[in-house]
Amino acid sequence: MLSRYSLIFILLVFLFPGCSQQKGTTSYDDPGRPAYGDMIVMASIGEASNLIPLLSTDSASHDITGLIYNGLVKYDKDLNIVGDLAESWDISKDGLAITFHLKKGVKWHDGRPFTARDVMYTYGVTVDPKTPTAYAGDFQLVKKAEVLDDHTFRATYDKPFAPALISWAAAIMPAHLLEGKDITESPLARKPVGTGPFVFREWVPGDRIILAANRDYFEGRPYIDRYMMRVIPDSATMFLELKHYGIDMMDLAPLQFLKQTDYPRFKKEYNKFKYLAFLYTYLGFNLKHGLFKDKRVRQAISCAIDKKEIIDGVLLGLGEEATGPFTPNMWAYNGSVKRYPYSKEKALALLKEAGYEKGPGGILQKNGSPFEFTVLVNQGNTVRIQCAELIQRRLSEVGITMKIRVLEWASLINEFIDKRNFDAVILGWAITPEPDPYDLWHSSKQGPKELNFVSFENKEVDELIVKARHTFDREARKRYYGRFQEIIAEEAPYVFLFYPYATVAVHKRFKGIEPAAAGLMYDFIKWYVPENQRRYTTNAALSP
């Protein structure tokens, strides 16, 4: 009985294929002509949490709100700061006041005009103590904010503050929908209204978010008509969906980028891009720990670690050797700092100078106690765990015993890092293109929960960081930061391991993608699909 029914059932299903996508038939090599239409399907491991960007910190939410809202300024493809909602801006002679001249004729998605009042509201709500936001820090430095007229806004500071300008890249919220209301209760969290190139359409909880092109966008209508973000919580499934053409774009792991996508059918359908991301991975020492107080010991460990081996072995070559806390695609990067090429002899010589001698079994000793420490790594991060293993082997060759302890993220941070209860740790930083090393390297930032947890203290560095913060002169800042990087390289509080590449696959029907210092998405509104290569018709994505 049962088998008969199930057979009929299966037949039914296969006889009526519900949907079929056009694929594999067209050639995508023809660049074609820009045309309006089609949809791009993205995927995210986690679901967006809140579409009011002030109130969320997750990347899925910010990917969406980045297309819906604008700031006053933004980065261009070469990471220069250019106007977004601001047409231009003046910085007063003393560097204390920034006056923004806003673009005229910009409209919110509901048709109301955008004015300086919206900017004022955004500033006000961000610094309002009742707003639970993580982004109040920069705006709290504003001494006075004023609306000069409908299209002019001025922010005045106590001291000239260089990172201030880019802090105005924060998304501007619609005052007419929020003023006088509790922002945490606002329906905009699920149904945002912005000024950006895409308009919110639909959110199917736990499943997808759909945006549609804003035809009246002030920089021109985006060519791609629809943007969909699917929630696919498992990365293996996401990769299968990519191979199945269920999604159009995905960040790839090194192995996926080099091997698992290296077959003709995939290459026919997808372009792969690689560019330097604003990230670095490091081995950080607790400078309060007896072993690491001596600079020579830190330098010796830097010499004993083979960075190239880590990049080749762990990242399969998809990264660059790191030299300091800035990445090479930043204007402030100084590439001519002291480097530590792999050399066992140099490491041993430095350790000898610091008073360590080989003891029984080849273990280094000083005053009878062996050179031994534990490095902490967070669970689930295979890249960092593999780095730790390679470092462990290299250090054992010079006679240092390094133990590896893998911990869950929350307990690693709360129980060990915050309490300064660690010897060394492997972590990574994501940095902003506009440099401001204050939070990480200034000696005043050593309090609980603050980020200078390695307890780095250097008078000159403190001065350089503060000076660079308080001038708008880029040449001067570049000099200060250049010197700052030299000192960090010399002092070696971290062993800077590598800058990884971001590796992305995008479907070939999307044209006009130009990787630049700013990545891929900076001119997303200029991406297009030629008419003959279009996959989705207009309404395909909306559920009833």
Added chain:
Amino acid sequence: MLRYLLKRLLFMVPMLFGITLISFVVIHLVPGEPGALNAEMNPKMTKQVRERMRAFYGLDQPLHVQYWMWLKRVVKLDFGASFTPDKRPVIDKIKERLPITILINLLSMALIFLVGIPIGIYCARYKDSILDKALTSFVFAGYAAPTFWIALLLMMFFGVYLELLPISGIKSFNFSDLSFFDKTIDVTKHLILPVSISAFGGLAGISRYMKNSLLEVLRQEYITTAYAKGLPESMVLKKHALRNALLPVITILGLSVPGLIGGSVIFESIFSIPGMGQLFYMSVMARDYPTIMGILVIGAFLTLLGNLIADVSYALADPRIRIG
């Protein structure tokens, strides 16, 4: 009987209270704090901001005060608002995820019973035959093999190579353009893999249960009597043996009630099904206390209720058991 029921229901109150108290304390013992605060290592997160957010969620209060505030709301059946940045009512979050989880669990449970019971009967009747051994191996393979591995293999085979079934999700992109008939087909296609894989893992339990129970019954003297009075074998099996053997299997149904709202995290993640398992997992990762507690309370209540139903139905079905 009625008195017994009332007594059991009354006993559920302190039990539920105990469960919530223990869970509340345990989840607050876990290091880390709710998602919004969990912007650990974020340079933009100043100390004042952190304190402000803690106060906003009431986390600056001592634990017993927090529990009391929570309890006061829950007795009014208000589970509060989530601590994640979306701050939606917990009950809404659960409501939108419950239907798909229940649907999949019901389907797979039906499939387990429909396939598992016949397998069990066959294995008992033809004990030690080759097919019995083959079926036993088959169900145990399903029990032992990791779900995520089988799921990925089948997704690759049916999705990427044969292109017959969709890989993940529960609806296609063009769902709204489809006719009602096509919509049914579309959802069915999306459900085939998840339902059959989750059923595959559950076959072993029910079929072994069925087999042993039936073997037990077949050894009884009244079965010998039935054979002796010349009844055909199918009659003996159906009328006499099966009825008695099915009794304990039916009580398993009662015990499966709480399982209906619990989804498997691994499984839902792999198929990107927005169900309860994922919700629970995400809430735990984000230390979203109200949501965790909401799901736990509902789960605990259903477990207690399921136990009660199982006990009662046992008594109803088997006159030898007396209660009350």
